[in-house]
Amino acid sequence: MEHPPIIQIEHLTKSFPMGKASFTALTGISLNFGKGEFAGFIGPSGSGKTTLLNIIGSLDVPTSGEVLVLGNSIGGLTARQAARLRKENLGFIFQSYNLLAVHTVFENVEFPLLLLNYAASERRRMVMDALEWVGLTDKIKSKPPQLSGGECQRVAIARAMVKKPSLVLADEPTANLDAANSHNILQTMVKLNRELNTTFLFATHDDKVIGYLRRKVYLLDGKIDKDEVFPN
């Protein structure tokens, strides 16, 4: 492993109650991810990739095992500590963009900075930087319904990246995009990964995304099937 680990997963198991029984989504997962990795969980629906991403993102907790993200044990975090971890260190990119429809592009990207209490002038500079990374400085006053799908996802990337997080989690980020837009988005993320040394973790079964990954963790029925690392 060429990067120091920022995510350490040991014997992770996750079960969900289903009536009187329970459904095990993840079994015995042990993985490490270092800083600056561009990796993804690959597998069919139900393989457990989104559940794993949610646990790494402190949106869910392990049933057993240990998950350390940036030194924080996910299972032991209070709701407030988990929120703080997400606020300060994690960025999320969703399949369906999930932008705030009534707010402008600028305001959507600015929102994470408001939670971090940056001064107005600092916020403006950081938002403009983030929009420049994704090539949307001419759309700052537009609202999401006025943008194309590709533009919306670029806004979502700017929102995830504006606070320069250590880790970005992207769940099927190209699922709603055509091929051209998908490549455009992925190239932007590769560029940000290289320039800012941000770790990107994907949950995907899209070949276009898989093609860009430098580490591919294949999941099948909640277990690791393969873990492949490719040179830069």
Added chain:
Amino acid sequence: MIGFLFKGLIRDKSRSRLPIIVVAIGVMLSVFMHAYITGLMVDMIELTARFSSGHLKIMTRAYADNADQIPNDLAILDADGLMQRLKKDFPEIDWAARIRFGGLVDVPDSAGETRAQGPAMGLGLDLLSKDTHETDRLNLRKSLVRGRLPGSRGEALLSENFSRKLKVNPGDQVTLIGSTMNGGMAIYNFTVSGTVRFGTTALDRGTLIADIGDVQHALDMPAAAGEIDGYFTEGFYDDDEATAYLGRFNDRYSAGGDEFSPVMLRLSDQEGMKMYIFLAERMGGIVTLVFMIAMSLVLWNAGLLGGLRRYGEIGVRLAIGEEKGHIYRTMIYESVMIGMAGTVVGTIIGLSFAWLLQTYGLDIGAFTKGSSAAVMMPDVIRARITLADYYIGFIPGVISTVIGTALSGIGIYRRNTAQLFKELET
């Protein structure tokens, strides 16, 4: 952050316009109903006080025990002397001696034979003294339909309906046939100076109003009066104040064993009035509480629907790192803003409707026709805008909105983050 929230609130019409309309409607109804009920209750109480019960009433103990029979044989004999002492001991109260009586009004033709007759409820008031307030208290000038007010002894007013029924015009002579306080027959001639209409069925049916001096003369009641009514100079009844006066008067003037000694009653001691006073004093609170509960339920549901619609937004905010408590608080801040805006709009509209009802009134004469209740019901209902109407809407408007949001917000708050996140993706 507040600016961010405010922008979202203004731009998202379903988060602002619809809840504001709901709050405004509720507040408008609260304000209007409060003004309407206050007007109705106060009108009923004050109308009854002015014409019948007084805010305070002094009678002999025996008269008080049989007041519904108007037993003038049990009247206060030295009413003039008692009036002098009352004016000295209770100068802050406006005192008025009155005689109620019943009788037959006979209208003669040119030959002196009976042309028409009708039963009358008579009221002897001080109409001719220089310092009398009875004319204003009973609003006689404004109630005049034809003719003028009595200007000298021997003149009387008839209710307009009664005069029409008897075919009597101002200037005509009528004869009152009744009984003296000693049980003898009383016959007394009045010249009708004018006719009045009070807008109250109980009074307009068959009333004769004359100066108390004439009535004392007619009924052989020199210096006597059936009752002495007291009125607070502020114009409105106050039960606490009345209780204090009652204690002072009865301690000083009333002797328990003497049935002819005077006794003071409060307006609330008189038939049917206690409940009305109770309702009038608490109606504002009752109306506010009812609307607050109703609006809380409506806004709770509106909040739930809004919350469901905002699952996506809430999920994103959680994912970005906003704490659940912070999201919950921002929802409460939003609800305060919506509550305030809706309340201002609702109060303005509610006051406008109340002002219309206060100014123009609503004629419900058709429904009160034939009414003979002890409490007088005005034929024209008017709202009464009080200071409370300017702020009372804020209680249901803001509190209900906050309660509604708080209740609906708990549902979202209790869902775990992963669940919200999952719903975000669907």
